[in-house]
Amino acid sequence: xxxxxxxxxxxxxxxxxxxxxxxxxxxxxxxxxxxxxxxxxxxxxxxxxxxxxxxxxxxxxxxxxxxxxxxxxxxxxxxxxxxxxxxxxxxxxxxxxxxxxxxxxxxxxxxxxxxxxxxxxxxxxxxxxxxxxxxxxxxxxxxxxxxxxxxxxxxxxxxxxxxxxxxxxxxxxxxxxxxxxxxxxxxxxxxxxxxxxxxxxxxxxxxxxxxxxxxxxxxxxxxxxxxxxxxxxxxxxxxxxxxxxxxxxxxxxxxxxxxxxxxxxxxxxxxxxxxxxxxxxxxxxxxxxxxxxxxxxxxxxxxxxxxxxxxxxxxxxxxxxxxxxxxxxxxxxxxxxxxxxxxxxxxxxxxxxxxxxxxxxxxxxxxx
Amino acid sequence: xxxxxxxxxxxxxxxxxxxxxxxxxxxxxxxxxxxxxxxxxxxxxxxxxxxxxxxxxxxxxxxxxxxxxxxxxxxxxxxxxxxxxxxxxxxxxxxxxxxxxxxxxxxxxxxxxxxxxxxxxxxxxxxxxxxxxxxxxxxxxxxxxxxxxxxxxxxxxxxxxxxxxxxxxxxxxxxxxxxxxxxxxxxxxxxxxxxxxxxxxxxxxxxxxxxxxxxxxxxxxxxxxxxxxxxxxxxxxxxxxxxxxxxxxxxxxxxxxxxxxxxxxxxxxxxxxxxxxxxxxxxxxxxxxxxxxxxxxxxxxxxxxxxxxxxxxxxxxxxxxxxxxxxxxxxxxxxxxxxxxxxxxxxxxxxxxxxxxxxxxxxxxxxxxxxxxxxxxxxxxxxxxxxxxxxxxxxxxxxxxxxxxxxxxxxxxxxxxxxxxxxxxxxxxxxxxxxxxxxxxxxxxxxxxxxxxxxxxxxxxxxxxxxxxxxxxxxxxxxxxxxxxxxxxxxxxxxxxxxxxxxxxxxxxxxxxxxxxxxxxxxxxxxxxx
Numbered sequence: 001x002x003x004x005x006x007x008x009x010x011x012x013x014x015x016x017x018x019x020x021x022x023x024x025x026x027x028x029x030x031x032x033x034x035x036x037x038x039x040x041x042x043x044x045x046x047x048x049x050x051x052x053x054x055x056x057x058x059x060x061x062x063x064x065x066x067x068x069x070x071x072x073x074x075x076x077x078x079x080x081x082x083x084x085x086x087x088x089x090x091x092x093x094x095x096x097x098x099x100x101x102x103x104x105x106x107x108x109x110x111x112x113x114x115x116x117x118x119x120x121x122x123x124x125x126x127x128x129x130x131x132x133x134x135x136x137x138x139x140x141x142x143x144x145x146x147x148x149x150x151x152x153x154x155x156x157x158x159x160x161x162x163x164x165x166x167x168x169x170x171x172x173x174x175x176x177x178x179x180x181x182x183x184x185x186x187x188x189x190x191x192x193x194x195x196x197x198x199x200x201x202x203x204x205x206x207x208x209x210x211x212x213x214x215x216x217x218x219x220x221x222x223x224x225x226x227x228x229x230x231x232x233x234x235x236x237x238x239x240x241x242x243x244x245x246x247x248x249x250x251x252x253x254x255x256x257x258x259x260x261x262x263x264x265x266x267x268x269x270x271x272x273x274x275x276x277x278x279x280x281x282x283x284x285x286x287x288x289x290x291x292x293x294x295x296x297x298x299x300x301x302x303x304x305x306x307x308x309x310x311x312x313x314x315x316x317x318x319x320x321x322x323x324x325x326x327x328x329x330x331x332x333x334x335x336x337x338x339x340x341x342x343x344x345x346x347x348x349x350x351x352x353x354x355x356x357x358x359x360x361x362x363x364x365x366x367x368x
Numbered sequence: 369x370x371x372x373x374x375x376x377x378x379x380x381x382x383x384x385x386x387x388x389x390x391x392x393x394x395x396x397x398x399x400x401x402x403x404x405x406x407x408x409x410x411x412x413x414x415x416x417x418x419x420x421x422x423x424x425x426x427x428x429x430x431x432x433x434x435x436x437x438x439x440x441x442x443x444x445x446x447x448x449x450x451x452x453x454x455x456x457x458x459x460x461x462x463x464x465x466x467x468x469x470x471x472x473x474x475x476x477x478x479x480x481x482x483x484x485x486x487x488x489x490x491x492x493x494x495x496x497x498x499x500x501x502x503x504x505x506x507x508x509x510x511x512x513x514x515x516x517x518x519x520x521x522x523x524x525x526x527x528x529x530x531x532x533x534x535x536x537x538x539x540x541x542x543x544x545x546x547x548x549x550x551x552x553x554x555x556x557x558x559x560x561x562x563x564x565x566x567x568x569x570x571x572x573x574x575x576x577x578x579x580x581x582x583x584x585x586x587x588x589x590x591x592x593x594x595x596x597x598x599x600x601x602x603x604x605x606x607x608x609x610x611x612x613x614x615x616x617x618x619x620x621x622x623x624x625x626x627x628x629x630x631x632x633x634x635x636x637x638x639x640x641x642x643x644x645x646x647x648x649x650x651x652x653x654x655x656x657x658x659x660x661x662x663x664x665x666x667x668x669x670x671x672x673x674x675x676x677x678x679x680x681x682x683x684x685x686x687x688x689x690x691x692x693x694x695x696x697x698x699x700x701x702x703x704x705x706x707x708x709x710x711x712x713x714x715x716x717x718x719x720x721x722x723x724x725x726x727x728x729x730x731x732x733x734x735x736x737x738x739x740x741x742x743x744x745x746x747x748x749x750x751x752x753x754x755x756x757x758x759x760x761x762x763x764x765x766x767x768x769x770x771x772x773x774x775x776x777x778x779x780x781x782x783x784x785x786x787x788x789x790x791x792x793x794x795x796x797x798x799x800x801x802x803x804x805x806x807x808x809x810x811x812x813x814x815x816x817x818x819x820x821x822x823x824x825x826x827x828x829x830x831x832x833x834x835x836x837x838x839x840x841x842x843x844x845x846x847x848x849x850x851x852x853x854x855x856x857x858x859x860x861x862x863x864x865x866x867x868x869x870x871x872x873x874x875x876x877x878x879x880x881x882x883x884x885x886x887x888x889x890x891x892x893x894x895x896x897x898x
Contacts, residue, residue, distance in 0.1 A: 056514065059514070064383075066406055067429070067879070068428050068429040069428075069429045070430075070564040070565060073429045073564045074564060076550070077549070084542075084543040088516075093517050094516055097379075099477060100378050101378075101519075102520040103376065103379070104373070104374035104375060105374075106521065107376055109520055133690040134404070136403045136404070137403070138375045138376060168423055169426070171411040173411060175406070255791070257576065257577055258577075262577040286562035287550070287556075287557035287563055288554060290585070292562060293561040293567040295561060296557075297575040298567025301422055301567075309419070313419060315418065316418050
């Protein structure tokens with residue numbers, strides 16, 4: 001990175017040094033963000049300057065509804081930037097019940113104040129219970145709280161599969177009648193920009209990238225028909241998987257913990273949902289990029305997809321069992337001939353695209 | 369008499385409402401209320417049992433691994449699977465990493481702000497450059513007038529006792545600890561794929577044979593964590609303790625402690641687990657009783673369910689009926705589990721006391737050393753309460769981190785000898801029953817599974833925070849947190865900082881708490897709000 005070639009960078013670095021931020025770390029996360037957003041390295045100083053120049057860190061109100069706080073956990077495990085830098089330098093995390101110092105009355109005062117001032121990014125974690133009495137904070141129903149918070153916000157980011165489309169607690173028969181944010185917006189008649197960051201839990205690098213994108217360009221990234229950033233949810237996991245070559249060559253793990261697994265063979269036959277799941281997981285990875293599900297020999301369970309988990313129930317069953325496309329027989333023959341391999345690959349893709357609603361151009365945003 | 373409602377209780381997981389009555393500057397009575405329902409046991413029914421261990425991790429994003437492991441253990445038992453030795457060790461490491469991350473996060477980010485006055489740190493006069501830099505950063509943060517998560521708190525409250533220099537050090541370590549807990553989670557991810565929501569511990573063992581690179585990445589990180597725990601976390605606890613010694617007797621509770629035991633031994637005997645199984649009643653330390661799963665019963669007279677006699681989870685009956693908040697009748701979604709009819713405190717203090725009383729040598733050494741350091745040699749009873757819970761988590765964090773290195777070395781030795789077995793394959797039997805009884809960082813965790821026709825027929829969980837945050841039972845006996853609050857001093861009812869200290873000392877996790885099902889009809893009742 002040509003960090004001294006640019007006047008802005010130099011000036012910026014001086015400012016950063018003054019603030020006691022480690023410059024290498026700071027540029028590293030600006031770089032990581034640029035990469036995730038698909039921007040060239042030239043943008044690194046611009047990102048840095050945008051964060052630095054902002055007269056005010058963008059206020060963020062983070063509300064937990066029917067969640068397990070796994071996305072908050074993902075937030076505090078952020079690496080580039082780490083949670084401390086994120087909270088002190090990038091955003092103003094004005095409300096998050098898990099980390100905030102204030103409690104009870106004082107916490108409510110903060111929320112009241114945020115609503116009065118407006119202009120915050122609303123981050124929603126967890127689905128919204130619509131049965132009366134099933135979810136309450138300070139005596140108020142979740143849906144009423146959502147309505148009050150959504151209206152004054154500048155934009156909403158739904159983090160994790162519960163907030164986007166209901167997720168695990170909305171699994172059939174959805175005992176608490178939980179809905180995702182897009183559904184809740186329809187129900188309350190509020191019109192607001194919404195970014196859906198699927199995955200369970202959210203990949204925090206996607207979240208910070210969306211926020212930095214907003215700081216930098218003053219807008220949200222381009223979205224797909226499910227309201228998800230195309231840059232993160234545009235390609236099947238299968239296409240970028242590190243085990244892909246083994247799939248193409250017909251080398252599969254038949255049983256966990258075997259030599260084949262150690263050799264990094266494909267997990268398709270032990271239930272991997274990578275071919276039908278659209279996400280940049282293989283590139284974004286988790287926990288400071290140290291690993292990801294398939295990297296550790298854990299077949300993808302499809303948590304990036306609307307309709308999860310019901311859509312992929314039977315996580316360890318081979319994909320064809322989901323809709324019975326006759327692929328099973330083909331997969332068993334994989335490796336016999338290159339032509340067969342290619343055909344199988346295409347079939348899996350076609351199935352993935354159809355199930356994700358992309359081939360039909362489905363645009364309901366909230367498949368249930 | 370003053371009355372305070374704290375809703376939401378923050379710096380915990382989930383949705384908790386707390387009501388306390390204050391008389392003469394002290395808490396006279398208390399009521400805890402869980403306010404969210406999701407219904408895991410219901411949607412698990414009819415599913416492929418192998419999916420359960422993934423789904424139940426979503427009960428709690430803070431301790432997903434414990435729920436996953438307990439679920440897989442219930443199936444290990446139900447399907448009669450013998451875990452390969454490396455499978456046992458790898459699960460211990462994945463679980464251990466979660467204990468380490470959870471305890472660091474709890475101390476520095478959830479409870480520390482009850483003792484550390486962040487604003488006072490601005491008055492410190494640090495000599496060290498690194499502390500000066502932190503203070504400078506804090507100053508520019510405060511000057512930005514955007515205080516984020518530090519806004520509108522109880523800064524300046526007379527119950528804050530630390531001098532400015534110690535407060536500044538704690539702020540510096542708050543930031544360091546954010547990185548350290550993330551590093552511990554990286555170990556879970558190394559062997560589990562990601563954290564939260566690990567991917568590699570299905571029934572039968574683990575899916576992945578560790579590579580040389582995995583082991584190298586593991587040892588590098590655990591070494592750094594061990595150093596940090598020994599040189600920062602434990603010294604911080606010891607540095608803060610002298611300023612809060614008057615808190616030693618506060619937050620005692622019933623003195624009943626339960627641990628199902630955690631970190632499996634090669635013998636698979638729960639009494640020989642690294643942190644062993646046992647129960648202590650009425651703070652009678654030398655006596656460790658063996659807790660039996662059939663001696664657990666859940667009471668519902670103060671919870672939003674139709675009254676029934678106390679029942680064991682295996683035959684549990686739950687008929688939900690929301691009748692509004694009424695402290696004299698029903699006031700929470702949490703049921704009241706009892707062991708031999710007694711309310712039981714669960715968590716690190718319970719595990720460490722059971723280990724201590726069972727003669728676990730490391731626990732004895734660490735606890736005796738700590739008691740001597742705070743001037744109470746030979747008096748383990750001073751650990752009952754808030755200070756003991758803080759100390760127990762720190763010591764347990766060290767014990768677990770040290771043990772993880774040993775487990776890692778064992779794996780390396782096994783692999784060297786050619787033993788790479790990590791998983792036992794199986795077919796799902798047509799019918800099977802089993803239970804996993806384990807520990808999450810927050811305490812005793814039990815999952816019960818009943819399989820019929822290769823599908824889940826019934827699934828039940830009794831989780832840590834249900835034990836701790838439960839309401840009164842059929843005999844009117846308070847739950848552990850309610851009881852622990854009695855006698856807590858409150859100098860300013862508008863700013864009940866002391867009450868938060870007691871509640872936080874239990875590290876409540878409400879997402880875990882609320883579970884309901886009607887086993888006969890398999891349906892949820894319609895709720896009416898009065």
